[in-house]
Amino acid sequence: MAEKNENVQPGDDEQLITLVDDKGNEELYKVLFTFDSEDYGKSYVLLYPESASDDEEVDIQAFSFTPDDNGDASQGNLFPIEDDDEWDMVEEVLNTFLADDDDAE
Structure with missing residues (x-):
């Protein structure tokens, strides 16, 4: 079961993370949001x-x-x-976040 969104923290516009792909290419990413899951700790x-x-x-x-x-x-x-159930939970939180964001506009 997915967590309620009280733990969702919107990303700080200044918070950037560099990811490196399998070929060594670097790309800069912004944090959309972070959240905690009690189910997965x-x-x-x-x-x-x-x-x-x-x-x-x-x-x-x-x-x-x-x-x-x-x-x-x-x-x-x-x-x-790497866990399918964990992915499902993350996708559910993302979908809720995006739906809430659409409602705010």
Whole structure:
């Protein structure tokens, strides 16, 4: 069961993370939001490309992470999500976040 969104923290516009792909290419990402899951005992971060324009459809990257001293995510402590049930929970939180964001506009 997905968590309620009281733990969802919108990303700080200044919070950027560099991801490196399998070929060694670096791309800068902005934090969309972070949230905690009591069910999985983890924190999660959702990212989108920094270069994306507002009207562009983008691929959102999701990772679990170990918060740093400020409670933020950094590229050194991101972990892939490999469990299907965990992915389903993350997608449900993302869909709720996007629906709430559409309602706010």
